[in-house]
Amino acid sequence: MYVARVESGASSDAGQDGAGHWRAAALSHGQVIAEDGSYLLRRTTTFRSRFDAWHLDASSWLDGLDLAPSLAENIGSRRWWRGLGTMLGLGFAAISFWPDFAPLEAAPAMIADSEVRDEFRSQSIMPLALGSDSGRHMAATGAVRKLAAAPERPQIQLVATLAQGDSFQRMLQRAGVGKGEASQITGMVENAIATADIEPGTQLDITLGRRTAPGEPRPLESLSFRARFDLALSVERGASGLSLIRKPIAVDETPLRIRGTVGDSLYRSARAAGAPASAVQAYLKALGGHLDMDRSVGSADTFDMIISYRRAETGERQAGNLLYAGVERDGKPKAQLMRWGDKGKFYEASGVGETRSGLVRPVPGAISSRYGMRRHPILGYKRMHSGQDYRGGYGTPIRAVTDGRVAFAGRKGGYGNFVRLNHAGGLGTGYAHMSRIAVRAGASVQRGQVIGYVGSTGLSTGPHLHYEMYRGNRKIDPASVSYVTRAELSGEELRRFRSRLASLKTVEAGAALTDIEPSGPQEVEVRREIDKLDASYAQRR
Numbered sequence: 001m002y003v004a005r006v007e008s009g010a011s012s013d014a015g016q017d018g019a020g021h022w023r024a025a026a027l028s029h030g031q032v033i034a035e036d037g038s039y040l041l042r043r044t045t046t047f048r049s050r051f052d053a054w055h056l057d058a059s060s061w062l063d064g065l066d067l068a069p070s071l072a073e074n075i076g077s078r079r080w081w082r083g084l085g086t087m088l089g090l091g092f093a094a095i096s097f098w099p100d101f102a103p104l105e106a107a108p109a110m111i112a113d114s115e116v117r118d119e120f121r122s123q124s125i126m127p128l129a130l131g132s133d134s135g136r137h138m139a140a141t142g143a144v145r146k147l148a149a150a151p152e153r154p155q156i157q158l159v160a161t162l163a164q165g166d167s168f169q170r171m172l173q174r175a176g177v178g179k180g181e182a183s184q185i186t187g188m189v190e191n192a193i194a195t196a197d198i199e200p201g202t203q204l205d206i207t208l209g210r211r212t213a214p215g216e217p218r219p220l221e222s223l224s225f226r227a228r229f230d231l232a233l234s235v236e237r238g239a240s241g242l243s244l245i246r247k248p249i250a251v252d253e254t255p256l257r258i259r260g261t262v263g264d265s266l267y268r269s270a271r272a273a274g275a276p277a278s279a280v281q282a283y284l285k286a287l288g289g290h291l292d293m294d295r296s297v298g299s300a301d302t303f304d305m306i307i308s309y310r311r312a313e314t315g316e317r318q319a320g321n322l323l324y325a326g327v328e329r330d331g332k333p334k335a336q337l338m339r340w341g342d343k344g345k346f347y348e349a350s351g352v353g354e355t356r357s358g359l360v361r362p363v364p365g366a367i368s369s370r371y372g373m374r375r376h377p378i379l380g381y382k383r384m385h386s387g388q389d390y391r392g393g394y395g396t397p398i399r400a401v402t403d404g405r406v407a408f409a410g411r412k413g414g415y416g417n418f419v420r421l422n423h424a425g426g427l428g429t430g431y432a433h434m435s436r437i438a439v440r441a442g443a444s445v446q447r448g449q450v451i452g453y454v455g456s457t458g459l460s461t462g463p464h465l466h467y468e469m470y471r472g473n474r475k476i477d478p479a480s481v482s483y484v485t486r487a488e489l490s491g492e493e494l495r496r497f498r499s500r501l502a503s504l505k506t507v508e509a510g511a512a513l514t515d516i517e518p519s520g521p522q523e524v525e526v527r528r529e530i531d532k533l534d535a536s537y538a539q540r541r
Contacts, residue, residue, distance in 0.1 A: 416457025
């Protein structure tokens with residue numbers, strides 16, 4: 001232990017403050033012990049005390065260095081420049097220790113098993129030299145030399161698509177077939193099927209051969225496409241030139257029958273059973289013309305629909321129109337409708353067609369004057385108003401309220417341009433004040449057909465439709481009549497209808513979903529070039 005005495009008057013950091021009190025000296029080590037007005041400095045020899053003394057000395061020294069002065073103060077002074085140098089030096093040191101951007105080597109992410117190695121072999125030089133079958137390209141190496149003139153490929157295989165409104169010949173020419181050959185091929189195809197009947201979107205597989213001379217179009221080597229659902233055509237080049245090959249495709253036209261429980265939603269249940277959306281919509285529309293769907297069809301009922309359906313031996317499927325729509329309750333038919341006739345209308349099993357009740361509104365406007373006595377707006381006295389007036393803008397289409405025949409179409413006194421239609425049951429309708437007539441006398445019109453346009457001809461104060469109704473030749477209130485239109489089959493046509501319905505209902509549900517047996521030999525699966533090499537090596541051994 002070392003002891004040093006410092007007198008109170010000696011030169012040191014100790015001193016008196018303004019109140020006459022002594023302040024402790026800023027000693028750098030040891031312990032200070034007060035003894036009779038003097039200061040006793042004791043220095044111990046323990047490791048902890050020596051470390052504390054060293055730490056205090058180092059901190060005092062570093063504080064004196066002033067390594068990081070504020071660059072916002074005393075700009076341009078020596079102290080400021082020294083701080084700037086310190087900052088730049090530290091930044092350079094940080095950049096010097098920045099990590100390298102070179103890629104890091106790691107283990108491969110893919111495990112090279114036997115299948116992967118086999119795929120690598122298929123990309124080797126020999127299979128590529130034989131044409132390969134992967135379509136992949138090998139990366140260039142240092143052994144690759146640039147050719148003065150690149151040779152053309154001996155063959156070009158491509159797919160051409162027939163667009164909407166395009167012609168078959170123009171499509172071939174755009175694909176690279178010469179004009180003469182394109183015309184020849186089009187004529188050959190026309191012998192099998194009219195090119196106008198080929199559906200847009202049909203794809204053609206085309207193979208073009210080597211040019212006979214620079215700048216000349218490539219000759220066609222082969223062409224194949226699906227001309228119809230039941231016919232495939234191909235054009236091949238042989239020793240005698242191009243020839244057309246027809247390949248008929250076996251097609252089964254067994255209708256597709258779908259049955260199921262109605263449940264909470266008939267639409268969702270039918271879609272879940274596999275029915276196309278268009279068929280379900282047609283099914284609901286057909287039943288809606290004969291049944292009240294909200295009241296007559298329950299959740300426990302069974303829906304039954306039959307759709308025209310074709311399946312080819314090549315695997316393609318094609319769904320068509322709805323043929324039959326039925327509803328069963330407790331195993332008994334509640335409704336049976338079948339499509340019949342050129343117009344594709346649905347008829348009940350009894351031969352009664354679609355029922356349409358009520359009248360079509362002749363114009364969309366509101367009624368401005370009803371049937372009965374009223375003061376005439378032009379003549380100025382009361383007289384019988386023998387019809388209904390509908391508001392309508394000039395030129396608004398006027399429609400027949402139901403099916404009928406045109407009895408009169410022309411100018412008629414105060415009615416102006418006037419059309420009268422005769423309907424079934426001795427009823428008739430009249431349409432007055434037209435600006436223009438769209439039908440002729442003697443023509444048949446259908447429910448909703450436009451027969452003229454709103455105007456203000458004759459005794460009229462403005463554009464509107466005056467609509468009348470007749471029973472025989474007597475005018476009646478149009479609001480008192482509601483039409484029901486029903487088409488019915490009879491005689492031989494009814495017999496054929498019922499025979500077709502009975503035959504259709506013998507189709508089993510889901511029978512059309514099974515694959516049909518192929519009619520001819522199947523194509524052999526194409527093997528990879530590496531597999532062909534392995535087979536040839538095995539034969540040599």
